[in-house]
Amino acid sequence: MFEGTLRLFLIWLAAALLMVPVSLAVAQDVDGLGELKLPGISGYAPPKSETSLALGSSGAITLSAQLTDKGADITRGIVWRVFKPESASDGKLTMVASSHGGTAIFQLEPGSYLVHASYGRAGATKRITVGKEAKRESLVLDAGGLKLDAVLSGGVRIPPKKLRFSIYESHAAADGDRALIIPDVEPNSVVRLNAGTYHVVSTYGAVNAVIRSDIRVEAGKLTEATVEHRAAEMTMKLVREPGGEAIADTSWSLLNESGDPIKETVGAFASVVLAEGDYTIIAKNRDRIYQKDFTVVAGHNQDIEVLATEASAIDSEEGAD
Known part of the structure:
Protein backbone atom coordinates (compact mmCIF):
# COMPACT_ATOMS: atom_id res chain seq x y z
CA MET A 1 0.00 0.00 0.00
CA PHE A 2 2.74 2.44 0.98
CA GLU A 3 4.94 1.54 -2.03
CA GLY A 4 2.01 2.09 -4.40
CA THR A 5 1.25 5.47 -2.91
CA LEU A 6 4.96 6.49 -3.13
CA ARG A 7 5.11 5.45 -6.79
CA LEU A 8 2.04 7.55 -7.64
CA PHE A 9 3.60 10.59 -5.86
CA LEU A 10 6.86 10.28 -7.79
CA ILE A 11 4.99 10.07 -11.12
CA TRP A 12 3.00 13.20 -10.22
CA LEU A 13 6.16 15.07 -9.20
CA ALA A 14 7.95 14.25 -12.46
CA ALA A 15 4.97 15.45 -14.49
CA ALA A 16 4.90 18.72 -12.54
CA LEU A 17 8.58 19.37 -13.17
CA LEU A 18 8.16 18.84 -16.92
CA MET A 19 5.53 21.59 -16.98
CA VAL A 20 7.98 24.25 -15.60
CA PRO A 21 9.07 26.76 -18.39
CA VAL A 22 12.65 26.40 -19.49
CA SER A 23 13.46 30.07 -18.87
CA LEU A 24 12.20 29.77 -15.28
CA ALA A 25 14.25 26.67 -14.64
CA VAL A 26 17.41 28.39 -15.89
CA ALA A 27 16.66 31.48 -13.83
CA GLN A 28 16.39 29.37 -10.74
CA ASP A 29 19.64 27.52 -11.44
CA VAL A 30 21.84 30.63 -12.17
CA ASP A 31 21.55 33.84 -10.14
CA GLY A 32 20.79 37.04 -12.10
CA LEU A 33 19.76 35.55 -15.44
CA GLY A 34 16.12 35.98 -14.59
CA GLU A 35 16.48 39.74 -15.12
CA LEU A 36 18.33 39.46 -18.48
CA LYS A 37 16.19 40.52 -21.46
CA LEU A 38 17.33 39.14 -24.80
CA PRO A 39 15.83 40.39 -28.08
CA GLY A 40 13.89 37.98 -30.16
CA ILE A 41 15.45 36.52 -33.29
CA SER A 42 13.72 37.59 -36.50
CA GLY A 43 13.51 35.22 -39.36
CA TYR A 44 15.49 36.21 -42.50
CA ALA A 45 16.30 34.87 -45.91
CA PRO A 46 19.73 35.14 -47.58
CA PRO A 47 19.89 37.85 -50.29
CA LYS A 48 19.56 36.70 -53.88
CA SER A 49 22.05 39.31 -55.17
CA GLU A 50 25.18 41.11 -53.97
CA THR A 51 23.21 44.32 -53.34
CA SER A 52 22.24 44.82 -49.71
CA LEU A 53 18.52 44.45 -49.05
CA ALA A 54 18.69 47.59 -46.89
CA LEU A 55 19.62 49.67 -49.94
CA GLY A 56 16.41 48.92 -51.76
CA SER A 57 16.66 49.61 -55.48
CA SER A 58 19.94 51.63 -55.30
CA GLY A 59 22.94 50.71 -57.40
CA ALA A 60 26.65 50.72 -56.63
CA ILE A 61 28.89 53.09 -58.60
CA THR A 62 32.68 53.00 -58.22
CA LEU A 63 34.49 56.24 -59.07
CA SER A 64 38.20 56.57 -59.77
CA ALA A 65 40.38 59.40 -61.12
CA GLN A 66 43.66 59.61 -63.01
CA LEU A 67 45.97 62.50 -63.80
CA THR A 68 46.28 61.43 -67.44
CA ASP A 69 44.54 59.06 -69.80
CA LYS A 70 45.65 55.48 -69.01
CA GLY A 71 47.43 56.73 -65.90
CA ALA A 72 47.34 55.03 -62.50
CA ASP A 73 44.42 55.67 -60.16
CA ILE A 74 44.98 58.49 -57.65
CA THR A 75 44.94 56.87 -54.21
CA ARG A 76 44.45 59.90 -51.95
CA GLY A 77 43.70 63.60 -51.86
CA ILE A 78 40.56 63.56 -54.03
CA VAL A 79 37.33 65.22 -52.95
CA TRP A 80 34.32 63.60 -54.64
CA ARG A 81 30.97 65.39 -54.89
CA VAL A 82 27.86 63.93 -56.52
CA PHE A 83 25.04 66.25 -57.59
CA LYS A 84 21.60 65.95 -59.06
CA PRO A 85 21.73 67.33 -62.62
CA GLU A 86 18.69 69.57 -62.11
CA SER A 87 19.08 72.91 -60.36
CA ALA A 88 17.13 73.58 -57.18
CA SER A 89 14.85 76.60 -56.67
CA ASP A 90 17.86 78.73 -55.74
CA GLY A 91 19.59 77.83 -59.00
CA LYS A 92 22.20 75.65 -57.32
CA LEU A 93 22.81 71.95 -57.80
CA THR A 94 21.81 69.70 -54.94
CA MET A 95 24.65 67.56 -53.60
CA VAL A 96 23.55 64.05 -52.74
CA ALA A 97 26.86 62.45 -51.70
CA SER A 98 30.52 63.24 -51.06
CA SER A 99 33.72 61.44 -50.15
CA HIS A 100 37.42 62.12 -49.47
CA GLY A 101 40.36 59.92 -50.41
CA GLY A 102 41.07 57.89 -53.52
CA THR A 103 38.71 55.53 -55.35
CA ALA A 104 35.20 55.80 -53.86
CA ILE A 105 32.06 53.65 -53.95
CA PHE A 106 28.60 55.26 -53.76
CA GLN A 107 25.17 53.67 -53.42
CA LEU A 108 22.76 55.81 -55.45
CA GLU A 109 19.23 55.52 -56.70
CA PRO A 110 19.06 54.76 -60.44
CA GLY A 111 19.22 57.92 -62.50
CA SER A 112 21.50 60.58 -63.92
CA TYR A 113 24.06 62.50 -61.83
CA LEU A 114 26.91 64.99 -62.17
CA VAL A 115 30.16 63.94 -60.51
CA HIS A 116 32.93 66.42 -59.68
CA ALA A 117 36.40 65.35 -58.58
CA SER A 118 38.79 67.97 -57.17
CA TYR A 119 42.47 67.31 -56.59
CA GLY A 120 44.00 70.43 -55.08
CA ARG A 121 43.11 73.17 -57.58
CA ALA A 122 42.69 70.62 -60.38
CA GLY A 123 39.25 69.24 -61.11
CA ALA A 124 36.97 67.53 -63.61
CA THR A 125 33.21 66.99 -63.96
CA LYS A 126 31.42 64.09 -65.64
CA ARG A 127 27.78 63.08 -66.14
CA ILE A 128 27.10 59.49 -65.09
CA THR A 129 24.11 57.18 -65.20
CA VAL A 130 23.42 54.82 -62.31
CA GLY A 131 21.41 51.61 -62.75
CA LYS A 132 20.58 48.67 -60.51
CA GLU A 133 23.70 46.84 -61.62
CA ALA A 134 27.08 47.81 -60.18
CA LYS A 135 29.33 49.74 -62.55
CA ARG A 136 32.56 51.78 -62.64
CA GLU A 137 33.34 55.27 -63.98
CA SER A 138 36.70 57.03 -64.37
CA LEU A 139 37.52 60.74 -64.55
CA VAL A 140 40.69 61.99 -66.23
CA LEU A 141 41.77 65.20 -64.49
CA ASP A 142 44.43 66.19 -67.06
CA ALA A 143 46.43 67.73 -64.23
CA GLY A 144 49.95 68.08 -62.88
CA GLY A 145 51.87 69.74 -60.07
CA LEU A 146 53.71 73.06 -59.78
CA LYS A 147 56.56 73.70 -57.32
CA LEU A 148 57.89 77.26 -57.05
CA ASP A 149 61.01 78.80 -55.57
CA ALA A 150 63.15 81.95 -55.96
CA VAL A 151 66.77 82.93 -55.39
CA LEU A 152 68.90 86.07 -55.44
CA SER A 153 71.68 86.79 -57.92
CA GLY A 154 74.36 84.13 -57.69
CA GLY A 155 71.93 81.52 -56.38
CA VAL A 156 71.70 82.96 -52.86
CA ARG A 157 68.72 81.53 -51.00
CA ILE A 158 65.87 83.82 -49.94
CA PRO A 159 64.39 83.36 -46.45
CA PRO A 160 61.09 81.48 -47.03
CA LYS A 161 59.17 83.77 -44.66
CA LYS A 162 59.91 86.77 -46.91
CA LEU A 163 58.92 85.02 -50.15
CA ARG A 164 55.42 84.40 -51.51
CA PHE A 165 53.87 83.44 -54.85
CA SER A 166 50.49 84.14 -56.40
CA ILE A 167 49.12 82.14 -59.32
CA TYR A 168 46.85 83.80 -61.89
CA GLU A 169 45.15 82.78 -65.10
CA SER A 170 47.41 83.30 -68.12
CA HIS A 171 44.95 85.40 -70.11
CA ALA A 172 44.34 88.99 -69.05
CA ALA A 173 40.96 90.68 -69.28
CA ALA A 174 40.31 93.79 -71.36
CA ASP A 175 41.34 96.01 -68.43
CA GLY A 176 44.60 94.09 -68.06
CA ASP A 177 43.62 92.30 -64.86
CA ARG A 178 44.02 88.56 -64.47
CA ALA A 179 41.84 86.23 -62.39
CA LEU A 180 43.61 85.17 -59.20
CA ILE A 181 43.64 81.38 -58.75
CA ILE A 182 45.78 80.89 -55.62
CA PRO A 183 47.27 83.64 -53.40
CA ASP A 184 50.14 83.40 -50.90
CA VAL A 185 51.69 80.13 -52.06
CA GLU A 186 54.65 79.15 -49.90
CA PRO A 187 57.94 78.33 -51.65
CA ASN A 188 58.67 74.65 -52.40
CA SER A 189 55.07 73.60 -51.78
CA VAL A 190 53.39 71.51 -54.49
CA VAL A 191 50.24 72.98 -56.02
CA ARG A 192 47.98 70.69 -58.07
CA LEU A 193 46.62 72.38 -61.19
CA ASN A 194 44.94 71.46 -64.43
CA ALA A 195 47.37 71.31 -67.33
CA GLY A 196 47.92 74.71 -68.96
CA THR A 197 49.85 77.96 -68.75
CA TYR A 198 49.69 80.15 -65.64
CA HIS A 199 50.91 83.64 -64.77
CA VAL A 200 53.02 83.48 -61.60
CA VAL A 201 53.94 86.51 -59.49
CA SER A 202 56.84 86.13 -57.04
CA THR A 203 57.07 88.74 -54.26
CA TYR A 204 60.17 89.14 -52.10
CA GLY A 205 59.44 91.38 -49.14
CA ALA A 206 56.53 93.81 -49.24
CA VAL A 207 57.57 96.75 -51.44
CA ASN A 208 58.65 96.42 -55.07
CA ALA A 209 60.77 93.27 -55.44
CA VAL A 210 58.37 91.50 -57.80
CA ILE A 211 59.05 89.03 -60.63
CA ARG A 212 56.39 87.91 -63.11
CA SER A 213 56.61 84.88 -65.36
CA ASP A 214 54.41 82.54 -67.40
CA ILE A 215 54.84 78.87 -66.49
CA ARG A 216 53.31 75.83 -68.18
CA VAL A 217 52.02 72.85 -66.19
CA GLU A 218 52.00 69.48 -67.98
CA ALA A 219 49.58 66.68 -67.15
CA GLY A 220 51.04 63.89 -65.06
CA LYS A 221 54.27 65.80 -64.33
CA LEU A 222 55.70 67.96 -61.56
CA THR A 223 56.92 71.27 -62.95
CA GLU A 224 59.61 72.93 -60.82
CA ALA A 225 60.31 76.60 -61.52
CA THR A 226 62.84 78.91 -59.83
CA VAL A 227 62.90 82.65 -60.54
CA GLU A 228 65.71 85.11 -59.80
CA HIS A 229 65.08 88.30 -57.84
CA ARG A 230 67.39 91.22 -58.52
Missing part, protein backbone atom coordinates in the same frame (compact mmCIF):
# COMPACT_ATOMS: atom_id res chain seq x y z
CA ALA A 231 66.91 92.83 -55.14
CA ALA A 232 68.50 93.31 -51.73
CA GLU A 233 67.53 94.06 -48.15
CA MET A 234 68.22 97.56 -46.88
CA THR A 235 68.30 98.59 -43.21
CA MET A 236 68.18 102.34 -42.58
CA LYS A 237 68.89 104.18 -39.33
CA LEU A 238 69.29 107.80 -38.28
CA VAL A 239 72.51 108.39 -36.32
CA ARG A 240 74.31 111.41 -34.85
CA GLU A 241 77.71 110.06 -35.94
CA PRO A 242 78.93 107.22 -38.21
CA GLY A 243 78.45 103.89 -36.43
CA GLY A 244 76.37 105.53 -33.71
CA GLU A 245 73.16 104.32 -32.08
CA ALA A 246 69.92 104.60 -34.03
CA ILE A 247 67.70 107.48 -32.96
CA ALA A 248 64.26 106.32 -31.84
CA ASP A 249 60.89 107.78 -32.86
CA THR A 250 62.01 108.48 -36.42
CA SER A 251 59.55 108.67 -39.30
CA TRP A 252 60.77 107.24 -42.60
CA SER A 253 59.65 107.89 -46.16
CA LEU A 254 61.17 106.02 -49.08
CA LEU A 255 61.09 107.48 -52.62
CA ASN A 256 61.90 105.73 -55.87
CA GLU A 257 63.98 107.19 -58.71
CA SER A 258 60.97 109.10 -60.01
CA GLY A 259 60.34 110.70 -56.62
CA ASP A 260 57.22 108.69 -55.89
CA PRO A 261 56.77 107.49 -52.28
CA ILE A 262 56.78 103.68 -52.08
CA LYS A 263 57.12 103.01 -48.34
CA GLU A 264 56.50 104.79 -45.05
CA THR A 265 57.25 103.52 -41.55
CA VAL A 266 58.11 104.68 -38.03
CA GLY A 267 60.84 103.41 -35.72
CA ALA A 268 64.53 103.48 -34.94
CA PHE A 269 65.20 101.21 -37.93
CA ALA A 270 63.60 100.87 -41.34
CA SER A 271 64.20 97.46 -42.93
CA VAL A 272 62.88 96.90 -46.46
CA VAL A 273 63.54 94.65 -49.44
CA LEU A 274 64.00 96.71 -52.61
CA ALA A 275 64.50 95.94 -56.27
CA GLU A 276 67.82 97.15 -57.67
CA GLY A 277 67.87 100.86 -58.55
CA ASP A 278 68.27 104.37 -57.15
CA TYR A 279 66.29 105.63 -54.15
CA THR A 280 66.00 108.52 -51.68
CA ILE A 281 65.32 107.99 -48.02
CA ILE A 282 63.84 110.82 -45.89
CA ALA A 283 64.04 110.64 -42.10
CA LYS A 284 62.07 112.98 -39.82
CA ASN A 285 62.86 113.32 -36.13
CA ARG A 286 61.25 115.99 -33.98
CA ASP A 287 61.13 119.09 -36.21
CA ARG A 288 64.09 118.22 -38.42
CA ILE A 289 64.14 116.32 -41.72
CA TYR A 290 67.17 114.50 -43.12
CA GLN A 291 67.59 112.76 -46.44
CA LYS A 292 70.06 110.60 -48.32
CA ASP A 293 70.32 109.12 -51.81
CA PHE A 294 71.48 105.53 -52.22
CA THR A 295 71.66 102.72 -54.77
CA VAL A 296 70.47 99.13 -54.36
CA VAL A 297 72.72 96.48 -55.93
CA ALA A 298 71.11 93.08 -56.54
CA GLY A 299 72.09 90.54 -53.91
CA HIS A 300 74.05 93.06 -51.83
CA ASN A 301 72.36 93.76 -48.50
CA GLN A 302 73.32 97.09 -46.90
CA ASP A 303 73.00 99.16 -43.74
CA ILE A 304 72.24 102.76 -44.71
CA GLU A 305 73.15 105.41 -42.14
CA VAL A 306 71.53 108.83 -42.35
CA LEU A 307 73.54 111.41 -40.37
CA ALA A 308 71.54 113.78 -38.18
CA THR A 309 73.79 116.77 -38.82
CA GLU A 310 73.03 120.41 -39.54
CA ALA A 311 74.49 120.01 -43.02
CA SER A 312 72.03 117.30 -43.96
CA ALA A 313 69.05 118.69 -42.09
CA ILE A 314 66.14 120.41 -43.81
CA ASP A 315 63.81 122.54 -41.76
CA SER A 316 60.38 120.90 -41.77
CA GLU A 317 58.62 124.19 -42.47
CA GLU A 318 60.92 124.90 -45.42
CA GLY A 319 60.31 121.40 -46.72
CA ALA A 320 56.60 122.03 -46.53
CA ASP A 321 56.95 125.23 -48.56
